[in-house]
Amino acid sequence: MDTTAYLPLAAAAGLQRALDVTSNNLANGATAGYRASRLVFEDLLHSADPARVPVAMPQPRLSYTDTRAGSLSTTGNPLDLALGGEGLFAFALPDGRTGYGRAAQLVRDAEGQLVTASGLPILDDGGAPVVLPQESGLPVVGRDGTVSDREGALIARIGVFTAPALATWERSGESLFVPRDGADEPGVLEAPQVIQGALEASNVNPITEMVRLIEIQRAFEQAMSVGRNHDELRRAALSKLGQRA
Structure with missing residues (x-):
């Protein structure tokens, strides 16, 4: 698999983790004493060819707890x-x-x-x-x-x-x-x-978490769209190469 194909997959994996965390926060919005979780991302450098400049792909590194007090x-x-x-x-x-x-x-x-x-x-x-x-x-x-x-x-x-x-x-x-x-x-x-x-009460702000959830879902859809477009371009290129042969 070429490097370009890794980018939407890496983005989708990180967004899936972010979706899980945000959904759990929303589910516990009414749980007494609950503290929201947050994710920290880091760049993962990857290159299939050591001679080429590696590509930076964001990956969830760890989760931490938002310690702000609830009302x-x-x-x-x-x-x-x-x-x-x-x-x-x-x-x-x-x-x-x-x-x-x-x-x-x-x-x-x-x-x-x-x-x-x-x-x-x-x-x-x-x-x-x-x-x-x-x-x-x-x-x-x-x-x-x-x-x-x-x-x-x-x-x-x-x-x-x-x-x-x-x-x-x-x-x-x-x-x-x-x-x-x-x-x-x-x-x-x-x-x-x-x-x-x-x-x-929980320190989760339902409005903020809902907005974050919508943003994550849209970003996930965009990453999947990029992956599909890349696959279609690759299939088209292989088809043309096969016709020439």
């Missing part, structure tokens, strides 16, 4: 928690790892643990699940993360952790993130701003 919405549910400013809540994952996220939409399970809808326990500042005594009633959560019963007795302190290089962390479902191997471990945030009865 806060008041729910009135005392088991919904959000964060003002920096920090992440911590949750125990089934595989033993710890996932971190900005939204805590909690329920109380049969053992009194505060967990997400899928059963992931939220962790205190020491890394242990937060357990409410059966007689404590609905908790009162202070701005510093302290959890008290209706009489004011201290039960626990919800952990809020730093997020060094969050943009490069691995995604783990439920709008959670896990530090990659070799990354700095999160530390306890000294002055968190926990907001009870509220949730942080």
Whole structure:
């Protein structure tokens, strides 16, 4: 295959990846605490002939997370928690790892643990699940993360952790993130701003993502059109050469 034929194929492959990322952002536009993904492209130099100047073809190199905060919405549910400013809540994952996220939409399970809808326990500042005594009633959560019963007795302190290089962390479902191997471990945030009865929305802008989706689709169609035109020109050239022979 000549170099020209590679160009639309490389463009289509990169645009397909961009389409997948943008579609996923749109699908999670209403997911509490979701952070949009973005792609980084780089030039891939290719030449079938070492004597010729290589052609630069864009390729998606990696994805990263848009760490901008989403807007806060008041729910009135005392088991919904959000964060003002920096920090992440911590949750125990089934595989033993710890996932971190900005939204805590909690329920109380049969053992009194505060967990997400899928059963992931939220962790205190020491890394242990937060357990409410059966007689404590609905908790009162202070701005510093302290959890008290209706009489004011201290039960626990919800952990809020730093997020060094969050943009490069691995995604783990439920709008959670896990530090990659070799990354700095999160530390306890000294002055968190926990907001009870509220949730942080996704930071996806649906209009922006829809415009991006349309642009990607059009660019994909153009790349496919270039590929088809190249094939037709090649077939025409081969046909004429065959007639002369």
